[in-house]
Amino acid sequence: MSELLLSCVSAGYRARPVLRDFTCGPIPAGGLTALVGPNAAGKSTLLRAIAGLVPARGSIRFDGRELIGLAPRERTRLLAFMPQALPQDTGLTVIEALLxxxxxLPDGAVLYDEAAxxxxxxxxxxxxGxxxxxxxxxxSLSGGQRQMVALAQAIIRDPPLLLLDEPTSALDLRRQFEVMALLRDLAREGRSVVVVLHDLALAARWADHLLVMHQGQAHSDGGAEAVLTPVMLRQVYGVEARIEPASSGERLLLIDGISSSGR
Amino acid sequence: MSLQVSQGAATVLGAYRSSLRRRRLLLALLGVIAVAAFLLDVAVGPSAMSFAEALRALFDPDSATPLARTVVWQARLPPAVMAVLVGMALAAAGAEMQTILNNPLASPFTLGVSSAAACGAALAIVLGLAIPGLSPRWAVSANAFLFAFGAVGLLQLVIRWRGAGVEALVLLGIALVFTFNAVVALIQFVASQDALQQLVFWTLGSLGRTQWDGIAIVAVVLAVVIPFSWRAAWRMTVLRLGEERARGLGVDVGGLRFWALARISLLAAAAVAMVGTIGFIGLVAPHVARLLLGEDHRFLLPGSLLCGAAIMSLAAMASEMLVRGAVLPLGIVTALVGLPVFILLILGGKRRG
Incomplete structure (x- = not known):
């Protein structure tokens, strides 16, 4: 199965490098990977670098191919990126947006006939839904509905790598649940799904693999049990926290305060 | 892949298919209106000739009187054809400009095309600066075209060089407008009475100077440019969802914008070089098309072309009829008619939003 391999990735904006020699363990296919970390940790920049939207150096390999320097046409066959910003006001209908x-796509006019x-x-x-x-x-749509349309746009081409920047930020509780379940299904079907999440509880509940980012570097990665620890929360988020088992077997994250030795 | 869909999805897809049929029908209707407006424009004029007589001279020249033939074929047809072509060029340019600037109030002249053209024209009319070796008849048009096309080209270079976005593009465009206006004012300041009058008439915009070779130039520009606009239609449609999203879906937004601006500047420069500044068509025609047909560029583009042609033909007709015995400069008529429409669109848009 195809893994996503990141090593020594540097990326950023004109006057502000965000990622400096970012390296992490392989991001497995067939699972849902949550990218977590505090504000300005470089989560969105990492996704955008993989998607080719910010210039990057280093190596980003997927499915045995180097993504950095790959022609946009080839890249769009491999991946879809859903930005954090919601679709703007437009008179386009949902069906038109999906079409x-x-x-x-550069070759989008030939791959499918209109009926199919x-x-x-x-x-x-x-x-x-x-x-x-x-x-x-x-x-005419609400923020949450627009976010669902954006997600639909990302998955309609069914690429093997999905990069989603906070796909649930505008959704109500039920929709969050539905979307996370859908993303995990898509991942279990063999795709690589990388999702930026702010909600650690959501990440712990749904992700097969967590990648914690801090100041443009990978802090730790692995399963929720291994990664979500009081030590990590203190070092990365600067909070004092406990992880308590809930009666259902889930793990609850309780924040007690701001750590004095924090960031 | 199994492609079964639910009953509800089948219903909404059916609704989409019927919206396609409805919009194709609307396009056909717009086509009929555009043709009718063109015929009206040809048939109505300052000379005392009946409507039927004019149409007969157009469709069956042999049966018409020599006078009618001459009036229709030599005096009325060239400006009427030019009106259609310029209307189409400005409307298509406006539709694309509104999409790439992400602003429904943009027009082909937003980035300074008309000011640059006026500056080129002023250099030719007042100072006699022209491209060496060119027939004097073309000096003004050639200057106007070069300046208009070159101004946008300059903007493009700066934007590419700095990797700047839409905001910088618009601000630089506005700076360009002011610069060219100042230069034109300076030239006007030193111009002779006679040259000044010529220049003012040129900037007002008029079909009166139309000749068949000018028509051929605009027609060729349209025929060359529009197929490229058509090829970019889906990418332009997706750009309506926002730049970041379009890029996330694999659209090379920088390249798309570059080539769209190249098309816009060619269309607008050709139009302005032949007939002077004719405002509001490039703003209003795409708006009307968008209200009727939506934002899918497969419909917006042909709709804008047809609306532009129809509105321009009607404006040309009005310019001959508003003042008995005189032909008002077309630019004045489109501005007078366009301004209230523009204000209504702004206020209407505010209410919707």
């Missing part, structure tokens, strides 16, 4: 997500593509759109609408909104213009 566009396919047709905007519309069936695929219908399938995605079904899978994300967006059927009722198919003909609604995006400007």
């Amino acid at each position: 566009g997500a396919w047709r905007a 593509l519309l069936q695929r759109v219908g399938q995605i609408l079904d899978r994300l 967006l059927v009722e909104l198919g003909m609604a213009p995006l400007q």
Whole structure:
């Protein structure tokens, strides 16, 4: 199965390098990987570097191929990136937005005929519970609904690598649950799914693999039990916290205060 | 892959298919309106000729009187054809400009095309500066075209060089407008009475100077540019969702914007070089098309072309009829008609938002 391998990745913006020689363990396929860490840790920049939206140096390998320097056409076949910002006000309908997500590919006009593509759109609408909104213009949708459309756009082409920047930030509790379950299903079907999450409880509940980022570096990675520890929370987030087992077997994260020796 | 969908999804996909049919029908209707407006423009004019007589001279020249033939074919047809072509060019340029600047109030002239063209024209008219070896008949148009096309080209270079975004593009465009306006004012200041009058008439925008070779130039520019606009239609549609999202979906936004601006500047420069500054068509026509057809560029683009042609033909007709015995400069008419429409669009947009 195809792993995502990151080594010595440096990336950032004109006057502000964010990642400096970022290296971490292999990010496995067939599982859901949560990218967590405090604000400005470089989570979004890492996703954008993998997606080729910020210039990067070093090595980013996926499925045996080097992504840095790969032609955009090749890259879009391998991955889809969902930015944190919600789709802006536009009169485009949900169906048009989904068709566009396919047709905007360099070879998107040839891969599917219109009828088959519309069936695929219908399938995605079904899978994300967006059927009722198919003909609604995006400007009439709520933030959460727009986020669902953005997710639909990312998964419609079914690429082997999905990069999602806070896909649940605008969603209510039920939708969060549905989306995380869907993402885990997509991962279990063999895809690599990397998700930036702010909510550690959500990450602990759903992710097979956590990657903790701190100041542009990988702090630790592994399963939730190994990674989510009071020590990590103190070092990375600067809080005093306990991890307590709940009656259901889940692990609860309790924040007691701000650590004095913190960041 | 199994492609079974639920009953509900099948229904909404059916609704989408019927919206496609409805929009194709609307496009056909717009086409009919554009043709009708063109025929009206040809048939109506200052000389005392009946409507039927004019149409007969157009469709069956042999049966018409020599006078009618001459009036229709030599006096009325060239400006009427130019009106259609310029309307299409400005509307298509406006539609693409509104998308790449992500601003529904943008027009082909937002980044200084018309000011640059006026500056080029002023250099030719007042100071007699022109491209050596060119027939004097073309000196003004050639200057206007070069300046208009070159101004946007300059912007493009700066944007590419600095890797700057839309905001910088718009601000630099505005700076360009002011710079060229100042230069034009300076030239006007030193111009002779006669040259000043010529320059003012040029900037007002008029179809009166139309000749068939000018028509051919605009037609060729349209024929070359529009297929590229069509090829970019889906990428432009996706850009409507926001730049970051389009990039996330694999659209090379920088390249898309670069080539769109190249198309816009070619279309707008060709139009402005032939007929002077004719405002509001490039703003209003895409707006009307968007209201009727939505933002999918597969429909917005042809819709804008047809709306531009129709509105321009009607404005050309109005410019001949508003004042009996005189033809008002077309730029004045489109501005007078366009301004209230523009204000309504802004206020309407505020209410919707």
